Every structure is written in structure tokens, then in C-alpha cells.
Amino acid sequence: MHILKNLNITSSDRISGFRPDIEGLRAVAVIFVLLYHISSDVLPGGFVGVDIFFVISGFLITGLLVRELERDSRISLLNFYARRAKRLLPAAGIILVVAAAISLIFLPVIDRSVFGYDIIFSSVYLANWQFAARNVDYLAEDISPSPVQHFWSLAVEEQYYIVWPILLVLVGWIVRRRKLSIRPVMAACLLTIALPSFAWSVYETANNQSAAFFVTATRMWELAVGAFIAVGSFLWIRIPKTWAIVLGWLGVTAVLASGVIFNELSAWPGYLAILPTLGTAA
Numbered sequence: 001m002h003i004l005k006n007l008n009i010t011s012s013d014r015i016s017g018f019r020p021d022i023e024g025l026r027a028v029a030v031i032f033v034l035l036y037h038i039s040s041d042v043l044p045g046g047f048v049g050v051d052i053f054f055v056i057s058g059f060l061i062t063g064l065l066v067r068e069l070e071r072d073s074r075i076s077l078l079n080f081y082a083r084r085a086k087r088l089l090p091a092a093g094i095i096l097v098v099a100a101a102i103s104l105i106f107l108p109v110i111d112r113s114v115f116g117y118d119i120i121f122s123s124v125y126l127a128n129w130q131f132a133a134r135n136v137d138y139l140a141e142d143i144s145p146s147p148v149q150h151f152w153s154l155a156v157e158e159q160y161y162i163v164w165p166i167l168l169v170l171v172g173w174i175v176r177r178r179k180l181s182i183r184p185v186m187a188a189c190l191l192t193i194a195l196p197s198f199a200w201s202v203y204e205t206a207n208n209q210s211a212a213f214f215v216t217a218t219r220m221w222e223l224a225v226g227a228f229i230a231v232g233s234f235l236w237i238r239i240p241k242t243w244a245i246v247l248g249w250l251g252v253t254a255v256l257a258s259g260v261i262f263n264e265l266s267a268w269p270g271y272l273a274i275l276p277t278l279g280t281a282a
Contacts, residue, residue: 033046033049122148156223247282
């Protein structure tokens with residue numbers, strides 16, 4: 001999310017409703033994933049679109065929460081979770097019902113049983129742990145995918161969104177009690193999430209890649225990177241325009257290169273995910 005004049009961040013750190021940089025990155029992520037699933041020969045590293053989404057999600061959600069905390073000195077968890085439910089549940093419910101009906105009508109009994117559990121876990125945003133437990137290889141072409149396999153990334157995000165707002169409520173209580181600055185405390189909290197998560201991602205990818213691809217612990221650092229960009233937004237707008245443009249284009253190059261140079265044989269996510277993650281952040 002490169003820093004240009006059209007970022008439209010005012011002195012109160014409010015972000016404009018339309019962000020062409022974010023919408024462009026979303027489009028890139030969607031195209032990457034679609035092309036990869038059409039044929040991995042077209043874009044061998046298209047699966048990095050998920051990593052791009054994680055960074056964007058961490059950025060957007062944290063931006064909303066930090067502004068609410070600064071404005072109201074508190075975060076309404078009820079309102080936050082109600083907004084999430086209103087946005088996700090109608091569409092997710094329809095997809096899960098249709099997937100269940102199609103599986104029941106057209107699939108063999110054995111597959112029905114397996115995919116039935118996938119649908120149940122997806123309905124409570126735990127699909128990623130279900131797939132990790134089954135050691136599903138997302139990158140393998142010879143395995144028939146679950147009809148709700150795409151719910152794994154949504155599950156990772158929603159699990160993060162359960163923990164992170166609650167942690168920020170605690171941050172709000174600490175900064176009020178100790179009269180501290182909100183953003184430095186939030187940045188410190190993010191580091192306590194990102195560093196162990198990244199270390200575990202590297203370790204788990206080397207030892208159990210199929211599980212590492214799905215579990216929340218190996219992905220939290222990517223969401224935390226996006227969150228860190230949101231927390232430090234007052235610093236990034238001070239970067240000289242020339243350097244900001246260079247940084248932005250380096251980020252674009254890193255994101256696009258990730259879709260080409262990585263493939264299903266890459267040890268993912270692990271340390272390799274640094275390239276699309278930091279590229280998206282830039």
C-alpha cells in the first residue's frame with residue numbers, strides 16, 4: 001500500500017472510503033488465485049494471493065479498531081462482531097448450504113462423510129484446522145479438493161479477529177490506566193504476535209508443510225504485518241514522496257515476482273512468504 005499523495009490521510013488519521021491501492025491489490029490477489037486454480041502452469045505461484053489478502057485484512061481491520069480506540073477510548077466488541085456477522089454470514093451460509101446439498105446428491109458416501117465434516121467446521125470458522133488435521137495438500141494437483149476448501153483462509157482471518165480486538169480492549173485499558181500512547185503499545189503487542197508466529201511458520205513448514213499451510217499460528221504474522229502498517233500510518237506519510245514511490249513500486253515488483261518464481265514445490269509459507277507479505281505492505 002504505497003504512500004502517495006492520494007492516500008488521503010488527514011491529521012486525524014482517517015482514511016478515505018475508496019483506496020485505489022487496496023482495490024488494486026485485491027484484484028491482483030483474486031486474479032492470482034483464479035489463474036492458479038485454472039492451471040498452475042499459467043501462474044505457478046498464484047497461491048500467494050492468499051498471503052496478499054492476509055496483509056490487506058490485517059491493515060483494514062486494525063485501522064478501523066485503532067481509530068475507534070483513539071476516538072472513543074474504547075472498542076465496542078459487540079458492534080465489531082455484529083458488523084463481521086452481518087457482512088459474512090449471509091453469503092457464507094448460502095455457500096455452505098449449497099455445498100452440502102450438492103455433496104449429498106452427487107458425491108459417493110465416503111466423500112459425503114469427509115466433506116460433511118469440512119462443511120461443519122467451515123460453519124464455525126475452523127476449517128483450516130480440519131484441513132491441517134487431515135494433512136490436505138493445497139498445492140497438490142492429484143488430490144480432489146473439498147467443496148469448501150476456500151473457507152480455510154476465511155477461518156484464519158476470523159480467528160485472528162476474535163483474538164486481536166480483545167487484545168486491543170486490554171491495550172485500551174492499559175493506556176488509560178498508565179497514560180501511555182496507544183500506537184506504541186499496539187506495535188509492541190503486534191511484535192509479540194508476529195515474531196513467534198513467523199518463527200513457528202519457518203519451523204513448521206520445514207517439518208510438516210501440509211499442516212503449516214493451514215494452521216493459524218503460521219499465518220498470524222502476515223496479518224500482523226498489515227496491522228503494523230495501519231498502526232504506523234502516521235509515520236509512513238512522512239516518507240519523502242520520491243522514496244515512497246520507489247518503495248511502492250518495489251512492493252509491486254515483489255508481489256508480481258512472487259506469482260512467477262514460486263510453485264507447488266516451494267516450502268510454503270515459511271520464510272519464502274516474506275516476499276509477497278512485505279511486498280504488499282510496501
